[in-house]
Amino acid sequence: MHIRSLKLAYFSPTGTSASVAGAIAQGCGLEAEHIDLTREPVRAHPVRLGADDLLVLAVPVYSGRVPVLLEGWLKGLSLNGAPVACVVVYGNREYDDALLELSDTVREQGGAVVACGAFIGEHSFSSTEYPVAVARPDAADLAKGQEFGRKVLDTLNGLDSAQAARIIEVPGNRPYKELKPRGPLDFIAVSDVCVECGTCAELCPVGAIVDGAYTETDGSKCIMCCACIKGCPERARTMKEGFATDIARRLAANCAERKEPVWFF
Missing domain, CATH: 3.40.50.360 (Flavodoxin domain)
Structure with missing residues (x-):
């Protein structure tokens, strides 16, 4: 065709x-x-x-x-x-x-x-x-x-x-796998090296970071994509110690073996 x-x-x-x-x-x-x-x-x-x-x-x-x-x-x-x-x-x-x-x-x-x-x-x-x-x-x-x-x-x-x-x-x-309801998320820390450049707000796909309040994150909107963390040029954003770092720790320990792409036709 x-x-x-x-x-x-x-x-x-x-x-x-x-x-x-x-x-x-x-x-x-x-x-x-x-x-x-x-x-x-x-x-x-x-x-x-x-x-x-x-x-x-x-x-x-x-x-x-x-x-x-x-x-x-x-x-x-x-x-x-x-x-x-x-x-x-x-x-x-x-x-x-x-x-x-x-x-x-x-x-x-x-x-x-x-x-x-x-x-x-x-x-x-x-x-x-x-x-x-x-x-x-x-x-x-x-x-x-x-x-x-x-x-x-x-x-x-x-x-x-x-x-x-x-x-x-x-x-x-x-x-499909059940998605459990969750309350507002609070897992992002912002250090004092933040220069309020606004990159985090530009990267956020759900508007959880608004212009002029770059050190804050709306936990009711956040989807845990971590774009703001990975994209921060000053590395001012990190995950707080808690449930998110617990998950990261388990993933690093249990998912280290390389997986490869698969496809179906």
Whole structure:
């Protein structure tokens, strides 16, 4: 089948999902339109595709699921039989039900899932003290992403239409992993080396840090993506000792063995 356009949609507070999506686009060999769902205003705009538009949809795994804040945007997709490559990026633990959930949602919105992939990115809680999948996706991961992109295009070239693609089975469970309710989060410390440059507010995908109050974080909005921590040029933001560092400590101890990208066609 002929592909008229390639659209890359990704939610990527720390850049890992965007990097994987970019590598996949390179493998496809098509010029891509970027839909950066990390930016809050972008998530307010619905997307409508045609049957000859290819969508690469890449999201991080949060607690074994697709990020909750993407639910509205995903449910607003109008896919009209468009071919979709579903991709999740996880921090070297497990991707649990996220890939299944993403592919189910795409089908519910009228898309034809032609490929699924799970790639690894540095964990949001990774730090010098508690390293987890540091600097991933690395060169080998991105090469895999390009290979995945080539396979996606080869698959489509062998079809009359995306609807002719076979149903892809991916790991996961229905009902999906339960997301436990939580109260406001308080896990970020800001030291006195903060120069109030505003980088943290620019990076926050949910507006939990507002202009003029850069040393504060709204715990009722925070999604623990840690973009503000990883992106602070002064390293003024860190995780407080407590539940978050406990998780980071366990991840560093139990998820040190390198996992590799996997895909399903």
